[in-house]
Amino acid sequence: MEVYMGIDWSKNKHDVAFLNEAGAVIVQLPIPHTQDGFLKLDETRKRIGVAPGDCLVALETACNLLIDFLWARGYTRVYVVPPSVVNSSRPRYGQSGARTDQSDAFLLGDLLRTDRTRLQPWHPDHVLTRQIRAKVSLISFLTRDIVRLTNRLEAVLLRYYPAALSVFSSPATQIGAEFIQAYPTPAAAAALTFAEFKDFAQKHHYRHAQKLPACFARLQASYPETTAETTLVYQEEASLLAARLLEMVKVKATALRELQPLFDQHPDQAIFRSLPGAGDFLAPALLAKFGDDRQRFPTPLAVQALAGTCPVTQASGKSKFVRFRRSCDREFRHIAQQWAIASLQVSAWANAYWQRVRPHCHSDSHAYRCLANRWLAIAWKLWQTHQNYDEAYHLQQRALHSKPRC
Numbered sequence: 001m002e003v004y005m006g007i008d009w010s011k012n013k014h015d016v017a018f019l020n021e022a023g024a025v026i027v028q029l030p031i032p033h034t035q036d037g038f039l040k041l042d043e044t045r046k047r048i049g050v051a052p053g054d055c056l057v058a059l060e061t062a063c064n065l066l067i068d069f070l071w072a073r074g075y076t077r078v079y080v081v082p083p084s085v086v087n088s089s090r091p092r093y094g095q096s097g098a099r100t101d102q103s104d105a106f107l108l109g110d111l112l113r114t115d116r117t118r119l120q121p122w123h124p125d126h127v128l129t130r131q132i133r134a135k136v137s138l139i140s141f142l143t144r145d146i147v148r149l150t151n152r153l154e155a156v157l158l159r160y161y162p163a164a165l166s167v168f169s170s171p172a173t174q175i176g177a178e179f180i181q182a183y184p185t186p187a188a189a190a191a192l193t194f195a196e197f198k199d200f201a202q203k204h205h206y207r208h209a210q211k212l213p214a215c216f217a218r219l220q221a222s223y224p225e226t227t228a229e230t231t232l233v234y235q236e237e238a239s240l241l242a243a244r245l246l247e248m249v250k251v252k253a254t255a256l257r258e259l260q261p262l263f264d265q266h267p268d269q270a271i272f273r274s275l276p277g278a279g280d281f282l283a284p285a286l287l288a289k290f291g292d293d294r295q296r297f298p299t300p301l302a303v304q305a306l307a308g309t310c311p312v313t314q315a316s317g318k319s320k321f322v323r324f325r326r327s328c329d330r331e332f333r334h335i336a337q338q339w340a341i342a343s344l345q346v347s348a349w350a351n352a353y354w355q356r357v358r359p360h361c362h363s364d365s366h367a368y369r370c371l372a373n374r375w376l377a378i379a380w381k382l383w384q385t386h387q388n389y390d391e392a393y394h395l396q397q398r399a400l401h402s403k404p405r406c
Helices: 035-048 065-072 083-092 101-118 127-160 163-167 174-182 186-190 194-203 209-219 228-265 269-273 279-290 300-307 330-343 348-360 364-385 391-402
Strands: 003-008 013-019 025-032 055-059 078-080 312-316 319-323
Touching: 003 035, 003 101, 013 035, 013 101, 025 035, 025 101, 055 065, 055 101, 065 078, 083 101, 127 163, 127 228, 127 279, 127 330, 163 174, 163 186, 163 209, 174 194, 174 228, 194 209, 228 269, 228 279, 269 279, 269 364, 279 300, 279 330, 279 364, 300 330, 300 364, 330 364, 348 364, 348 391
Parallel strands: 003 055, 055 078
Antiparallel strands: 003 013, 013 025, 312 319
């Protein structure tokens, strides 16, 4: 006998509903988010007399300790139901809009009972893939924070110390942040000699010694003068932001170094490394988003929808609307779009597609999404067939398919 278990999860407790094959509730109970609570759920399943393999579980997240517990106990038929599917299904169970945690647990179990053929069972990725995904997520988080702190630091420096923005390529670089810490005021920078500036660069392992004269010239250029009071107000914040930036840049560099050995060990690394423009970060980032389970994305559209590169089409009768897809994995969309941009530097096909599609798009970003959408379909096919990308073969196949049929 199969039993359907719906779990409405939260931070501190979970509501669970067991349903039979007719959709009737067998047991409904809350459990705390503790080991004892998890064991209580398993004991309830035992009292019903159902084996873990005959229990079909539906919940809205794969990122919870509860799902690790279920897999460890032999609950192999786990389905992760997107929250958008749950929200859109509520009117099927009542028009008033009323809802509780208990009703959501029942809804999840019943959705799995009635719509199981439209849902994909969740199989956990190999630990190596999960390590790569965690590193990619950390690097993406650090990148966003570095951009945020850099914007704040640039705003502060423009207020009292614009020369510091011009010395090196960016205050977000290691040498740029160290310079602001060492010389936090315009007066300190103005007192520098070229010999002292050169010693500073050597001490901090600046690798572009040939650029130092130009850097020093930019530092000594004419800038608007600030008052001592304004400098006093802002110099402490600039030093603090530079220190935070320096720390985060170093952590990101370490994470990038640690990512490569993990990626090199993965059996699918050659597929993603062969993708044009993927490089040292985007290749493992794409691998992390695809994962190991080939059944998770049965069609290329499933990947494109998750990444948000394909639009949403609404058509009825003579009316048709195509709109931007907002419900997606936004980190995946950013990765795919960055890959599309990078591919233009190395792929003849990508450039030809870009030239053809750009006049029909309302912005560069729109055109990049279109290109990313095509690339994801190609990557999906390679991933499914365990093949590496070959640009010459790809161009040959496109030429064959574009020939007019007699």
